[in-house]
Amino acid sequence: MMQFMLLFSRQGKLRLQKWYVPLSDKEKKKITRELVQTVLARKPKMCSFLEWRDLKIVYKRYASLYFCCAIEDQDNELITLEIIHRYVELLDKYFGSVCELDIIFNFEKAYFILDEFLLGGEAQETSKKNVLKAIEQADLLQENIDFQMRLFAGVMIPNMTSESSGLFQS
């Protein structure tokens, strides 16, 4: 079972955190600090897995963002790597060429998509179509539609190029 997933930038800023085990806020902060440091210190060609405490860490970098998952001893590293990839695909499809800024400004959406995909640390629905269908249906229920918002968000910080480069362009 996945114990938690963290998304953080190359500068070490946490963009999304999802915990599937109960931990105190203090403990979460400690873990995050430690892992961000460990992962950022690794060189590009190194392997995507590492042992950490009694867990296995699986991580992958997409453009400016690191996706980092902690799984248990018996869990499968490679399939976790593809869990990360599928999540990135889902974000990409939903936002249309997703970039870090999308996740910053629409963090709640990133959480909603994740909840449709993974629940309780296990894959709930691995079909891309089905996950996106669920999110679309939810979106149709929304009112106050304002499709300026996302563009508007990107325009406000024109100089942050790394954060606005698509995750798939690396």
Next chain:
Amino acid sequence: MPAVSKGDGMRGLAVFISDIRNCKSKEAEVKRINKELANIRSKFKGDKALDGYSKKKYVCKLLFIFLLGHDIDFGHMEAVNLLSSNKYTEKQIGYLFISVLVNSNSDLIRLINNAIRNDLASRNPTFMNLALHCIANVGSREMAEAFVSEIPRILVAGDTMDSVKQSAALCLLRLNRTCPDLVPMGEWTARVVHLLNDQHLGVVTAATSLIATLAQKSPDDFKTSVSLAVARLSRIVTSAAIDLQDYTYYFVAAPWLSVKLLRLLQCYPPPEDAALRSRLTECLETILSKAQEPPKSKKVQHSNAKNAVLFEAITLIIHHDNEPNLLVRACNQLGQFLQHRETNLRYLALESMCTLASSEFSHEAVKTHIETVINALKTERDVSVRQRAVDLLYAMCDRSNAKQIVAEMLSYLETADYSIREEIVLKVAILAEKYAVDYTWYVDTILNLIRIAGDYVSEEVWYRVIQIVINRDDVQGYAAKTVFEALQAPACHENLVKVGGYILGEFGNLIAGDPRSSPLVQFSLLHSKFHLCSVPTRALLLSAYIKFINLFPEVKGTIQDVLRSDSQLRNADVELQQRAVEYLRLSCIASTDILATVLEEMPPFPEKESSILAKLKKKKGSSKLPDLNDARRNINGSTNHTEDTETAEKVSTHSFTDKLNVNSTPSTGASLLVDVFSDVSNTPAPNDVSEEHFLRFVCKNNGVIFENQLLQIGLKSEYRQNLGRMYVFYGNKTSTQFLSFSSSVSSNDLLQTQLNIHTKTVDPVIDGGAQVQQILNIECLSDFSDAPVLHIQFRYGGALQNIAVKLPVMLNKFFQPTEMTSQDFFQRWKQLGAPQQEVQKIFKAQHQMDSDVAKAKLLGFGVALLDGVDPNPANFVGAGIIHSKTTQVGCLIRLEPNTQAQMYRLTLRTSKDSVSQRLCELLSEQF
């Protein structure tokens, strides 16, 4: 995707996020956040009722602030209100806030549960899913209690939508993890198993996770899942990729589901039914064969997904361990990966081969890759891959290749990364001991370890070499000669001095015949290192010297001179001084006979488990360590083993462990050297020490000090003068027995001299739901600052649990309150006027400033409150005496609250600066 509705138009939120991002400094960010918090607070408190949209926006802002790492202490109520909104987006944000921010806050949980209950009953699948996600995300006990009977019903009901079934399955899984005792098995299990046949692959995927977890705990209830899982797996692996439509991932059919099905099958032995068994074998063969086919895509996702299934299949093959053919194929496949250009695959192949090495069928096949693995150790650029190579070498080691592997590990150690040196040292030490045919090789190897990586040689390792030398008389002469030679080096590691001192003290006589190592030469050699060593080593050397006096009467005079010198007899260190005085007296008064009896050679050590192995297990977690004592490893690697080889092996193993297993305990007329080693440390590994509730016990003596999902520890304590008694209650929260339960208290070296704690042993078994009690007797010898640590160890369902809790034994517990008149108080206050006797601290109130509460806390702290002493009635003045065995320290306390500034000023005066300091630290955290 429609281009609409990517954001739901919370303009204020976007502006706020931009503002935060534009902040140039941390201070500016904090300022902006505080402004926003004030704004939101006033909006929430305002008279005007907020509409749903604003409420949603502000709750979302709070969430964002929390995710930035700031604390949020309000808004929970508003979020709960959103739950009952009938607008989806408002409900959704409400649930998100709750999922991220609420941890079992009991007042709110009831309200939240009500909202969830309504949504679950709404029959609206989107709402039901939100509610189920929330339960799965929070997963608290209260929620489990409220919904655990409802969710299985939703899961198996005929009219439940597929997506709701998926959420319900994983929701139940999460609740089962939090509170296994609450999730009922029974009528619904058969129907859950049947979900493996569901048409919707998403439902099957979610259900498989649930079943695999439940089956681990009660395999019998889910036995029928085996045939269904095999059938499902078989259909997947033989399907054409496109059959599964969107469940095909980069030309691989349903990789996630396949991995999960293979995981489920690992809960069971190979199927007994022949047809089923051959169908499963076919599946596994197909998966192995596919690995040899040319890839259908060059994308890494394709190969990852394919290999994920392959590795899981290999894990199942190893788990079954009954098909030599499959095991060898698996091994060959992994062998190919060992040289793959993808680092990830090399890493996983090394890891997977480790488990393969412990199967009798594939052990030989694994061994054929030894050169590749050694090469990996030398050339891999990533330390985590090298670590795996070390693990594999350790796992594939047997008597036939031990010398080669130990030599390679030793040479790697010279350049190894600091992070893994200690582990390699332990592994080398274990292999050298286990596979030593002649013990001279063992002694050489350990001395090499100390030479190459002395700093990483832990106590366990050098204790161990001494134990073995003592227990085996055929190696003692060689050991003495070898350490003597090693000590000749101008710079040698202190660990070598320890080993050398001990061994020469015991067996120096065996080499004393050679004039080059005459008694005097041996003594001078050891003593030349004396002044460079730490106190414990010097203490050990002094013991070696007194042993010399017994072994070699001719050097008695020289050694007595050394003991008599001021640097020994008047050494500032108590231990050294005491040894010098006692040894000197002993050598003067005792007759040769008495001396010979007291300083007799050490009796053999009793042997239970190698202390090094225990240490490595602690380091790695016992589950991860391939068991070298596994019976099948004793066949010395031959796959076609016969009775004969097995017996032969047994005999030789026997003779070699025999000496180590001598059960005679060292005589109780304990030789002095026993002392040095009496702390062959059994203290558990210093894992994280819980001190979460520590400070709550400063002003009270009873309560719960630790609680996790398995165990609750409660305390009740009473103190009188310098003595205390603590009752520790261990409550098993689960329905399963805790086995091999043990608990002990440890203190650091300094604290051991300040605080005596005597522990009564406790029953090793705690039944499910039961509570046992342990009594600790405490004696305060002198004032102290640290706190002892309570270590608990037990087995729960096979896994070893280690818990360490900081015990709330603090200095103020030994307070005796003292009443005195105003006049007396001021007189003493003035007497304690030296600058170091007074400690003052001004600090911000962490809690509401309530005079009655403060009074209660001060009384709980242990002092008497003196009325009418301070001219300002709002201030508190108190007095008490700290009792320790050696001294009593009078303490005066003054606490001045300033309600306007929300600050306190605390002043303490005592006759001892360390006492003032410590009491101030403890008390200032309480208000």
